[in-house]
Amino acid sequence: MNQLGFPVLTLLIALPLLAGVFCLFTSAATARWLALGATVADFLLGILLWTRYDVGGAQWQFVESVPLFGRFAWALGIDGIALMLIELSVFLMPICILASWDSIEKRVPEYMAAFLLMESLMIGVFAAQDLFLFYLFFEAGLIPMYLIIGIWGGANRIYASYKFFLYTLLGSVLMLIAMLWMARQAGTTDIPTLMAYDFPVQAQTWLFLAFFASFAVKMPMWPVHTWLPDAHVQAPTAGSVILAGVLLKMGGYGFIRFSLPMFPEASSTLVWFVFALSMVAVVYTSLVALVQNDMKKLIAYSSVAHMAFVTIGLFAFNRQGIEGGLMVMLAHGLVSGALFLCVGVVYDRMHTREIDRYGGLSNNMPKYALLFMFFTMASVGLPGTANFVGEFLSLVGAYGANSWVAAVATTGIILGAAYMLYLYRRIAFGEARTTEAAKMFDLNPREILCLVPIALATLWMGVYPESFLAPMRADVGTLLARIERARPASDAQLAMGKAPALPSAAAHGEAH
Amino acid sequence: MMSGSLLLTLPEVILSAGALLLLMIAAFAGDRATQLISALAVLLLAAAGFSLFGPAGSGGSAFGGLYVADSFAAFAKLLIYGAAIVSIILAHGYFARAGALRAEYPILLLLSSVGMGMMVSATDLLTLYVGLELQSLSAYVLASFMRRDLRSAEAGLKYFVLGALASGILLYGISLLYGFTGTTLFSGVAGAAGDGLSTGELFGVVFVLAGIAFKISAVPFHMWTPDVYEGAPTPVTAFFASAPKVAAMGLLVRVAIGAMGPAETSWQQIVIFSALASTILGGVAAIGQSNMKRLLAYSSINNVGFALFGLAAGSADGVAATMTYMAVYIVMTLGSFLCVLQMRDAAGNQVETIASLSGLSRTRPGLAAAFAIFMFSLAGIPPLFGFWPKFLVFDALVAVGLWPLAMIGIATSVIGAYYYLKIVKTMYFDEPEAAYAPMESKVEGGLIALSALAVSPLGYLAIPFLAATSMAAAKALF
Numbered sequence: 002m003n004q005l006g007f008p009v010l011t012l013l014i015a016l017p018l019l020a021g022v023f024c025l026f027t028s029a030a031t032a033r034w035l036a037l038g039a040t041v042a043d044f045l046l047g048i049l050l051w052t053r054y055d056v057g058g059a060q061w062q063f064v065e066s067v068p069l070f071g072r073f074a075w076a077l078g079i080d081g082i083a084l085m086l087i088e089l090s091v092f093l094m095p096i097c098i099l100a101s102w103d104s105i106e107k108r109v110p111e112y113m114a115a116f117l118l119m120e121s122l123m124i125g126v127f128a129a130q131d132l133f134l135f136y137l138f139f140e141a142g143l144i145p146m147y148l149i150i151g152i153w154g155g156a157n158r159i160y161a162s163y164k165f166f167l168y169t170l171l172g173s174v175l176m177l178i179a180m181l182w183m184a185r186q187a188g189t190t191d192i193p194t195l196m197a198y199d200f201p202v203q204a205q206t207w208l209f210l211a212f213f214a215s216f217a218v219k220m221p222m223w224p225v226h227t228w229l230p231d232a233h234v235q236a237p238t239a240g241s242v243i244l245a246g247v248l249l250k251m252g253g254y255g256f257i258r259f260s261l262p263m264f265p266e267a268s269s270t271l272v273w274f275v276f277a278l279s280m281v282a283v284v285y286t287s288l289v290a291l292v293q294n295d296m297k298k299l300i301a302y303s304s305v306a307h308m309a310f311v312t313i314g315l316f317a318f319n320r321q322g323i324e325g326g327l328m329v330m331l332a333h334g335l336v337s338g339a340l341f342l343c344v345g346v347v348y349d350r351m352h353t354r355e356i357d358r359y360g361g362l363s364n365n366m367p368k369y370a371l372l373f374m375f376f377t378m379a380s381v382g383l384p385g386t387a388n389f390v391g392e393f394l395s396l397v398g399a400y401g402a403n404s405w406v407a408a409v410a411t412t413g414i415i416l417g418a419a420y421m422l423y424l425y426r427r428i429a430f431g432e433a434r435t436t437e438a439a440k441m442f443d444l445n446p447r448e449i450l451c452l453v454p455i456a457l458a459t460l461w462m463g464v465y466p467e468s469f470l471a472p473m474r475a476d477v478g479t480l481l482a483r484i485e486r487a488r489p490a491s492d493a494q495l496a497m498g499k500a501p502a503l504p505s506a507a508a509h510g511e512a513h
Numbered sequence: 514m515m516s517g518s519l520l521l522t523l524p525e526v527i528l529s530a531g532a533l534l535l536l537m538i539a540a541f542a543g544d545r546a547t548q549l550i551s552a553l554a555v556l557l558l559a560a561a562g563f564s565l566f567g568p569a570g571s572g573g574s575a576f577g578g579l580y581v582a583d584s585f586a587a588f589a590k591l592l593i594y595g596a597a598i599v600s601i602i603l604a605h606g607y608f609a610r611a612g613a614l615r616a617e618y619p620i621l622l623l624l625s626s627v628g629m630g631m632m633v634s635a636t637d638l639l640t641l642y643v644g645l646e647l648q649s650l651s652a653y654v655l656a657s658f659m660r661r662d663l664r665s666a667e668a669g670l671k672y673f674v675l676g677a678l679a680s681g682i683l684l685y686g687i688s689l690l691y692g693f694t695g696t697t698l699f700s701g702v703a704g705a706a707g708d709g710l711s712t713g714e715l716f717g718v719v720f721v722l723a724g725i726a727f728k729i730s731a732v733p734f735h736m737w738t739p740d741v742y743e744g745a746p747t748p749v750t751a752f753f754a755s756a757p758k759v760a761a762m763g764l765l766v767r768v769a770i771g772a773m774g775p776a777e778t779s780w781q782q783i784v785i786f787s788a789l790a791s792t793i794l795g796g797v798a799a800i801g802q803s804n805m806k807r808l809l810a811y812s813s814i815n816n817v818g819f820a821l822f823g824l825a826a827g828s829a830d831g832v833a834a835t836m837t838y839m840a841v842y843i844v845m846t847l848g849s850f851l852c853v854l855q856m857r858d859a860a861g862n863q864v865e866t867i868a869s870l871s872g873l874s875r876t877r878p879g880l881a882a883a884f885a886i887f888m889f890s891l892a893g894i895p896p897l898f899g900f901w902p903k904f905l906v907f908d909a910l911v912a913v914g915l916w917p918l919a920m921i922g923i924a925t926s927v928i929g930a931y932y933y934l935k936i937v938k939t940m941y942f943d944e945p946e947a948a949y950a951p952m953e954s955k956v957e958g959g960l961i962a963l964s965a966l967a968v969s970p971l972g973y974l975a976i977p978f979l980a981a982t983s984m985a986a987a988k989a990l991f
Contacts, residue, residue, distance in 0.1 A: 025878075071977040108875075133904075141896040144889060147934070151942045159942055163934060170894070170930055174923040177904070181911040181919070211920075 003063040004053050010063050010077040010128045013046050013087070014121045017094075021117030029109035033102060036113035040095040040120065047091035054084050056472050060479060061130070061193055073133040073190045081472030082257060082327060083127040086250055089334045090123045092458065093246045096451050097239035100342055103447075104238060104349045105153060112153055115145040116239065123247050127254065132180050132190040139215075139251065140173055146240070146248065154235040161228075161235035168228040172218035179211035183263070196262040196483070209267035212260050220252030222312060223282035226305045233301035234354070238345030241297060245304050246338035253311045253330045257323070261315065262483045268316065269487035272402075275316045280409045282309035287416035291423065296344045296354045299424055300337060303380065306413055307333045307388075313410050314395025318488040322398020323477050324470060328391030331469060332462060336379045336388055339455040343373045346448050347428075350441045356424065361433035366443045370429045372452045377425045379459050381418045387462035402491050518575035520568055521582040524561035524590060525630050531557035532623040539616035547616045551605060554619035555598050558626065562594045578698050579637040588836055588986035589633040589763035596755035596843045597626045599960065603851055604748035606954050610861055611746070613659055621658075622752065625651035629760035636771065638687045638697040638721075641764060645683070645728065648757060649676050655752065656745040668744025675727070675737040683724025689717030699772035706776040718773055722783055725768065728761035731821060732790035735814045739802075742810035747863065750806055751850030754813045755843040762817070762839050766824055766832055770990045777827050784825045785918060789925070791818025796928035800935075804865050805853050808932065809846070812891055815929050816842050819893075819903055822922050826909040832987035834905035837979050841902045841968065848964035849887045851957055855880055857950040864949075867936065872945025880952075881940045883965040890968040892933035893926055898972030 003009065020039030024032040054062060064078035079087065097116060105112050122145070125138035143166050151162035184190050187198045200208060218225045229249075233241045261268050268275075283306050290302035307329060314326030346369060347362070348354055363370035379386035382393075392414060400407035433439035444452070462469055519526060535550050535557075542549075564570075570587035574580070601619050608614045624647060631644025653676060657669020691697050693713035694705035706714060727734040742750045773780055795815025802808040820842065823835030855877075856864050874881035890899030903926065910919040952958050967975075 070973050071980050111874075137895040137900075140894065140900075144894060147937075148941060151938060159938060162938070162942070163931070166934060167927060167931060171924065171927045174927060175920060178907060178911060178916060178919045178923055181904075181908045182916055185908075185912055 003065070004055065005049070005063065008065045008077075009046060009050060010065060010079065010124075011075075013043055013050070013091070013124050014077075014128070016043050016046070017117040017124075018121040021114040021121070024110045024114040024117065027110055032110040032113040033098070036098045036117055037095060039117060040091070040098050043120065043124075044091045044095055047088055050079075051084065051088055051472075054079075054081070054472060056081070057475060060476065064130070066130070073131045076130040076134060076191065077128040078130045078193075079128055080476045081474070082254070082476050084472055085327070085331055085469060086127045086247070086254055087124055089250070089331055090120065090127070090247045092454075093242060093334065093338055094120045096338070096342070096455065097242050099447060099451050100242065100345060101237065101239040104345065108152060112149070115149050116243070119145045119149070119243060123243075123251075126251055130192050132184060132192055132195065135192065136173075136177060136180060139255075140170070142248065142251075143169060146244065149240045150232055150236045153237040153240070156235075157231075158235040161231040164228045165232040168225070169218055171214075172225070173215040175211045176215035179208045183208065192258065196258075198263070200264060202266045205264040205267035206270065209260055209264040209271060212255065212264075213271075216252040216255040216260065217278075218252075219255065220249060220308050220312065221305060222252075222278050222308065223285060223305065224278075226282070226286070229305060230298045230301040233304075233341075234295060234297045238341060238348065241341040241345075242338040245300075245341060246334040249304065249308060250330050250334055253308070253315065253326065256312070256315050257327070257480065262480055265484040265487040268484065269318070269489045272316050272318070272489050275312055276403065276406045279309040279312045279316075280406060282306060283313075283410050283413035284416070287413055287420060290420040291416065293420075294356050296356055296424070296428075297341065298354075299356075299420060300340045300344065303417065303420065304333065304337050306417065307337070307380075310392055310395050310410065310413070313399045313406060314391075317395070317398035317402040318481075318484060319398050319401045320477060320481055321394045321401065323480065324473065325391050325394025325396070325398050327473055327477070328462075328466060328469065329388065329395055330391075332379075332387030332391045332459070335455050335459050335462070336376055336386075339372075339376045339452060339459070340380060342448075342451055342455075343369070343376060346444065347441065351437055356427050358435050359428045359433070359438045360431050360435075361429070361439065362441070363429045364433070365439060366441060368444045368449065372444070372456060373429060374425060375456055376452075376459070377421045379463070381421050382414055385460070385463045387459045387466075389463055390466045402489070404492055518580070521572040521575040522580060522634075523564040523567065523569040524594075525627050525634075527561045527564060528557060528623050528627045528630070531560075532620050532627065535616075535620050535623070539620060542616075544614060544616050547614045547618075548605070550616045551601050551619045554623050555601055557623060558594045558598050558601075561626075561630075562591055565590055574636065578700065579640045580631070580634050581636045582634060583989040584982075585763070585767065585836075585986040585989040586630075586634040588982060589759055589839075590630050592759045592840055592843055593626060593629045593633070593756045596752070596759065596847060597622050599847050600748060600752035600756065602956060603751060603847075603854060603960065604746075606957060607746065607748050607854055607863075610857075611659065613746075615658075618655070618658065621651045621655050625655070625752075626756070629756060632760045633763035633767065635764065635767070636699045638690065638699070638702070638772075641768070642680075642684060642687060645764070646680060648760060649680065649728075652676075652753065652757060655749045656741055658749055659746050662746075664744040665746060668741045671737060671744070672741045679724050679727035679734065682720050682727070686717045686720025686722075686724060689713055689720060693717060699768070702772040703774055706773055710776050710779055714776075715779060718776065718780060719783065721768065722765075722780060725761060725765045726787055729758060729765060729817050730810075730814055731787045731817050732794045732814065733787075735791065735794070738814060739807045739810040742813075743804055743806045743865075747806065747850060747854055750809075751847055751854075754809065754846045754850065758813065758817065759839045759843060762820060762835065766835060767990065769824060770827070770832060781825060781827055784821055788818045788821035788825055789918075789921065791815065791821065792922060792925040793818075793928065796925060796932070799929070799932040802932070803867055805856065805867050805870070806865050808867065808936070809849055809853070812849075812929075812933075813846060816846075816891065819906055819922070819926070822918070823906040823909050825918070826906075826913045826915065828909060828913055829984070829987045829991045830912055831906070831909035832990060833980070833983040834902065834909045836986050837905055837983045838902035840979065840983070841898060841972075844964050844967050845887050845890050845899055848883065848961060848968065849891070851961045851964065852880060852884045852887065854957065855949060855952060855961075859947065859950055861950055867939055869946055869949075870936065870939045871943040873940040873949075875945050876948035880949075880961070883961050884940060885937045886965045886969060888933040888936045892930040894930065896970040896973075898968040898970070901973065901976065
């Protein structure tokens with residue numbers, strides 16, 4: 002079966018699902034504890050999964066497959082990339098539940114059920130080894146997120162929930178048609194088989210575009226990112242955390258799992274397109290972030306900019322780029338999640354996200370100011386934090402592919418520092434602009450419990466990224482071997498330098 | 514020979530004889546016996562369903578090629594009888610509250626079921642017509658069943674006038690086909706169409722398709738649907754949206770594949786147009802609706818469009834997909850109407866406005882959850898089971914190389930998703946309105962729960978079974 006002797010992935014998916022169903026029939030207090038218990042149990046299972054994952058072993062581990070549905074199977078299995086994303090999901094989930102502990106007051110059982118369902122579906126997306134099973138999980142996530150934004154969101158929540166749902170739905174239905182065609186063509190729905198299947202080059206472009214429609218919206222890439230700021234601003238804090246932390250990663254995961262290995266030629270042909278959109282995203286959304294007056298919107302736009310680093314890295318067609326893209330995904334999952342939590346902390350106290358109503362928080366909320374500063378620096382990409390590793394690697398990769406792209410993308414780092422530091426100055430330094438802001442109390446133990454683990458993980462990832470890169474290394478290697486044949490020509494041609502003639506040294510050698 | 518043929522038509526025999534018997538009971542015992550007659554009607558339908566497992570399910574041709582008992586007909590008939598049974602059960606409470614509990618309702622449903630059985634078994638244009646008329650005449654009466662209700666009477670009249678027009682068009686097409694091919698047998702028409710369609714035959718095909726399109730309420734022959742669905746008593750609407758849809762779709766599939774199979778390129782473009790127009794119009798026109806029954810009428814137009822995509826593929830896969838679509842569709846649609854029946858204000862009066870659903874998730878969480886499941890399922894959002902038939906029809910299109918059509922078709926499903934989401938939004942996001950009256954009947958609650966479970970992700974476990982039976986049904990036509 003697998004190295005654990007029981008279907009651990011099915012258990013990971015089923016546990017939150019069952020807990021979610023139970024939540025619906027309990028009181029608010031019980032639902033909170035039940036949700037926390039289930040997510041912590043899932044986290045422990047996730048730890049077990051990581052410790053037992055055999056780095057350097059088989060490409061697909063913990064594989065299970067039951068031909069349950071006739072046309073497709075309940076087939077699960079993970080490689081290192083999926084493992085890391087599952088770890089990210091199970092790590093963020095208990096924090097989300099804790100973050101919603103007091104701030105969600107109405108309809109708590111339904112809220113917890115929606116979150117637990119969300120967790121099941123997210124793990125399912127990363128663990129699915131069947132094309133259509135993947136699609137089911139991928140799409141099903143829309144329903145709980147629609148409800149989370151629509152029921153527990155802010156004032157303009159209904160518009161945001163519709164926009165989120167319809168935007169992402171339109172993107173993914175086209176992908177379904179492409180999947181149907183692929184399953185017909187290749188005669189299988191098994192993702193590992195499809196990853197090694199060579200589709201006709203002519204068809205690849207169409208297939209790539211259909212998948213791109215889905216993943217670009219999910220990612221989100223400019224210009225189809227407009228649903229994200231709306232969804233983030235209106236969603237409750239924990240909803241934003243999970244949206245930025247995990248849901249956006251599905252787009253990048255899709256590129257790695259489907260677009261690149263299944264359509265290498267098309268990826269190579271259209272790489273200019275991906276680069277162009279990403280370059281616009283880095284510069285444009287960073288500038289947009291600079292002028293935001295709403296904290297969540299600012300962080301949402303910064304997410305779009307960071308995700309552009311992911312796409313640039315992934316489509317660099319070299320190891321640094323792909324590993325960098327993956328690291329940005331993980332790092333951004335932690336850091337932007339934490340930033341949304343930081344916004345949530347002050348929002349719970351003042352019920353406004355308007356930056357101008359804050360100020361001087363370092364005076365009355367020193368612990369908060371410290372942690373917020375840490376995550377601001379992490380978002381900027383300070384060495385020693387997770388983002389630095391990812392952004393550095395993906396820029397190195399981009400430089401290997403196209404130096405113009407690398408040059409434009411690097412401005413994003415400067416702009417990122419500008420908008421984040423500007424945000425931090427307006428919130429934490431100076432004098433409080435309103436009396437309410439001056440009266441806010443510092444972090445309570447629950448909030449510290451939410452933020453400190455993320456800070457530690459961010460440091461870990463920044464100081465010793467090897468822990469996270471090691472499981473993914475072999476899979477990136479497999480991917481590289483697969484796309485090597487289509488690698489586009491790079492403009493950075495390394496040439497052997499002319500070594501200065503050293504006749505004296507040669508003579509010196511002869512002498513001995 | 515004759516007795517053999519009768520054996521093959523056993524379901525129709527059981528239902529016709531039973532209906533006449535029940536009519537006698539009704540004549541002598543009056544409306545007091547309604548409950549008994551309803552129960553007996555359900556039993557008769559169940560018996561007719563069971564008889565399909567004998568020779569009546571796969572016995573072959575009867576009456577010299579006028580009628581066929583094959584697995585396609587059996588599949589459709591099982592759906593029809595099932596939908597009719599549910600329509601009888603869900604009607605009781607409604608008519609009892611309205612003080613209109615009348616014995617004729619189950620009997621008319623039985624007669625209509627006979628007609629529908631004939632429709633899906635017909636292999637002759639005239640058998641087809643007689644079956645269709647029997648079904649339609651019962652339906653006209655059912656639409657105006659609440660005689661004193663102005664809307665119901667209007668619905669009946671409208672349905673009758675437009676239905677008669679459609680029957681006329683159909684009959685005209687049949688006469689053209691007969692005139693130009695010299696036969697009314699499907700096999701004969703198919704033989705004549707084998708060497709290309711003459712202009713006369715083409716006209717015949719177009720008129721026949723137009724007549725049938727009316728019955729499945731496909732665009733551009735859909736305009737009666739919202740008015741009739743809104744005016745007819747809700748149980749009758751539930752019935753209209755389920756069983757006759759299956760019957761007419763089965764009929765269309767059999768005519769298209771059986772009688773006009775060789776002329777596929779001629780009717781394929783008509784079906785494609787109608788399918789696309791139905792999904793788009795059904796989606797766009799539903800957005801502005803404020804009445805739940807009208808919305809569901811547009812939803813049925815929309816869904817019929819998707820089912821037609823399967824037929825447009827013209828392959829066995831496509832036909833199997835269409836039949837699976839109808840099977841899942843009637844569960845979703847009957848479930849939705851069961852929920853609509855629960856929409857009653859505190860005084861017990863039926864309400865139909867979408868606005869009255871506001872905040873249902875807080876006043877009646879169970880009902881709201883079921884309703885939401887039906888809505889997401891009708892929209893075809895995975896992981897609900899309504900996604901699966903959409904998956905199949907588009908898969909059939911892709912398999913025959915019509916992927917551009919599949920791309921456009923699936924994009925139109927996003928339009929439809931909008932108005933289904935609107936219902937979920939009203940129930941879950943809006944502030945509560947006055948609560949509905951509590952559920953009166955455990956049976957209705959059980960049926961809602963059962964159909965909600967069937968279209969929940971648990972439904973996926975039924976895929977192997979559905980695939981095998983629908984494929985067997987489709988294979989009977991090829």
